[in-house]
Amino acid sequence: MTVSGNASKVKVAIVGSTGYGGVELIRFLLGHPLAEITSVISASSAGVPITDGFPHLSEILVQDLDGVDPEEMAKKADIVFTATPSGVSSKLVPQLLEAGLKVIDLSGDFRIKDGSLYEAWYKHDAPDASVLEQAVYGLSEINGDNVVGSGFISNPGCYPTATLLGLIPALSAGWIDPATIIIDAKSGVSGAGRGTSLMTHYAEINENFKAYKVNKHQHIPEIEQSLSQIAGEQVTVTFTTQLVPMTRGIMCTMYAQLKGAYTDEDLTELYRQYYEGRPFVRIREAGKWPATKEVFGSNYCDIGFAADPRTGRLTIISVIDNVVKGAAGQAIQNMNLMMGWDETTGLKLSPVYP
Numbered sequence: 001m002t003v004s005g006n007a008s009k010v011k012v013a014i015v016g017s018t019g020y021g022g023v024e025l026i027r028f029l030l031g032h033p034l035a036e037i038t039s040v041i042s043a044s045s046a047g048v049p050i051t052d053g054f055p056h057l058s059e060i061l062v063q064d065l066d067g068v069d070p071e072e073m074a075k076k077a078d079i080v081f082t083a084t085p086s087g088v089s090s091k092l093v094p095q096l097l098e099a100g101l102k103v104i105d106l107s108g109d110f111r112i113k114d115g116s117l118y119e120a121w122y123k124h125d126a127p128d129a130s131v132l133e134q135a136v137y138g139l140s141e142i143n144g145d146n147v148v149g150s151g152f153i154s155n156p157g158c159y160p161t162a163t164l165l166g167l168i169p170a171l172s173a174g175w176i177d178p179a180t181i182i183i184d185a186k187s188g189v190s191g192a193g194r195g196t197s198l199m200t201h202y203a204e205i206n207e208n209f210k211a212y213k214v215n216k217h218q219h220i221p222e223i224e225q226s227l228s229q230i231a232g233e234q235v236t237v238t239f240t241t242q243l244v245p246m247t248r249g250i251m252c253t254m255y256a257q258l259k260g261a262y263t264d265e266d267l268t269e270l271y272r273q274y275y276e277g278r279p280f281v282r283i284r285e286a287g288k289w290p291a292t293k294e295v296f297g298s299n300y301c302d303i304g305f306a307a308d309p310r311t312g313r314l315t316i317i318s319v320i321d322n323v324v325k326g327a328a329g330q331a332i333q334n335m336n337l338m339m340g341w342d343e344t345t346g347l348k349l350s351p352v353y354p
């Protein structure tokens, strides 16, 4: 639906708009001054008003859900966000690119450049190599220059976003030994998507705290791919994921051996300098630790750290909202960069507190 007065806005469509990532895209895009949602798409509920399933959008988004039809999408939109499961995006995205659309994909399908590695971890067929090589990995603060002007972005995973933003400054400065990295990661339940499962239903997760996919998580190769590029050598990590009884939020606590007697003051200067001019990464004073509630509902990644002179190890804690900086928010940040707009456009929301 085109609203008069919006002629100059970029038209966007959302596939998977009935999922958590899709609905969060809607929330932010409704407030975006340069973009207009022209199509919300569902494979299972085409023809139904989106407000049937999401009454919180009543009077706000008056649209029926469209079916998955790349040619129709190309008539209605310039950019498509695919907030679809891994294994679905790999088949759909090539059709969207073929139809002339710009694509920002939120799934894991195009993040791992080695197709056989993708197949080993995701247990799906790898996307066509010619399409895979077109995808720009959109960790905005790190690869933003490559995102500018690109037509196809692979949005990073939620855990990799928190992990990489926390580790990269120290790693790229050569201050930590890449062979010693340990990542202790915790996520709220919305990270698993809207579908129900034994792992996430109320009685299983309420008043509970459990580890899952230890050493087997599909985000391991994505994290190792980026860290290896930065370090200039093959990096392997110990990565433990845990589910926390909360709706949103990721906290990654990371440990690595320091390669010198760096102090908290050295680290503060390094991290502040690294993220200078990147408004969505906020560096705490050394020894002050960020909490998930301090980024809830926002696109911020807050990072705290401390060197331990006793053990020679560095502790880094990085928090994000998995649905925002870990998915929809960063996807919109990438759209902004892609289009040459200020990266904060439509994203300047304070965290919801308390």
Ligand SMILES: NC(=O)C1=CN([C@@H]2O[C@H](COP(=O)(O)OP(=O)(O)OC[C@H]3O[C@@H](n4cnc5c(N)ncnc54)[C@H](OP(=O)(O)O)[C@@H]3O)[C@@H](O)[C@H]2O)C=CC1
Pocket (backbone or CB within 6 Å): 015, 016, 017, 018, 019, 020, 021, 022, 041, 042, 043, 044, 045, 068, 082, 083, 084, 085, 086, 088, 106, 107, 108, 156, 157, 158, 190, 191, 192, 193, 194, 195, 322, 323, 326, 327
């Ligand atoms: N939740 C999170 O925190 C994060 C999620 N992601 C990734 O983003 C993507 C979306 O995640 P999320 O929103 O949580 O997942 P959900 O399970 O909540 O939603 C996925 C949506 O995809 C749609 N879908 C399923 N099959 C198809 C199909 N064959 N064709 C078109 N649409 C389909 C479904 O809607 P319908 O049946 O109506 O079409 C569903 O609503 C996933 O790849 C996920 O891994 C990435 C980072 C963080």
Ligand SMILES: CC(=O)N[C@@H](CCC(=O)OP(=O)(O)O)C(=O)O
Pocket (backbone or CB within 6 Å): 085, 086, 106, 107, 108, 109, 156, 157, 158, 187, 188, 189, 190, 191, 192, 193, 218, 219, 241, 243
């Ligand atoms: C809490 C929870 O279950 N989180 C999900 C996040 C993964 C995800 O979003 O999938 P992609 O691989 O497409 O990034 C998980 O651990 O599998």
